[in-house]
Amino acid sequence: MSSHFSYNRRLKIDLPCLSKEWSMYPSHLKEAILLEWERIRGAIPDRIGEIDEEIEELQSRLGEEEDFEESCRLNSEISEKASQINDLWIWYRTSPYM
Known part of the structure; x- marks a missing residue:
């Protein structure tokens, strides 16, 4: 089954x-792929929660940071984490029929 999925390091x-094309797969394989996708999809809200906690930590550090360059770096990191959350929600809402 892993040949139908690849690990995304950014989204983890x-x-x-x-x-x-999806229509080219036999029914039994479609069913197996969908079952695996539903398992993965089910973990996406937990992954979003993890990233949200990371953002909160970064925001806390940003609120105390006095160095401008470090503030910019933290802001950039927060933006990237927010982008990851957005991408995860897109994948979460992706039709199970891909």
């Missing part, structure tokens, strides 16, 4: 990686 989850 497996994402669908299909080598051909």
Whole structure:
């Protein structure tokens, strides 16, 4: 099954990686892929929660930071984490029929 998913290091989850059109897969394989995708999808809200906690920690550090360059770096890191959350929500809402 892992050949139909690849690990995304940025989002820290497996994402669908299909080598051909969905309609070209036999029914039993579609069912197995969908089952695995639903398992992965089910973990996305937990992953979002983890990132949200990371953002809160970064915001706390940003609120106390006096160095401008470090503030900019923290702000950039917060923006990247927020972008990850946005991407995860997009994947979470992705149709199970890919």
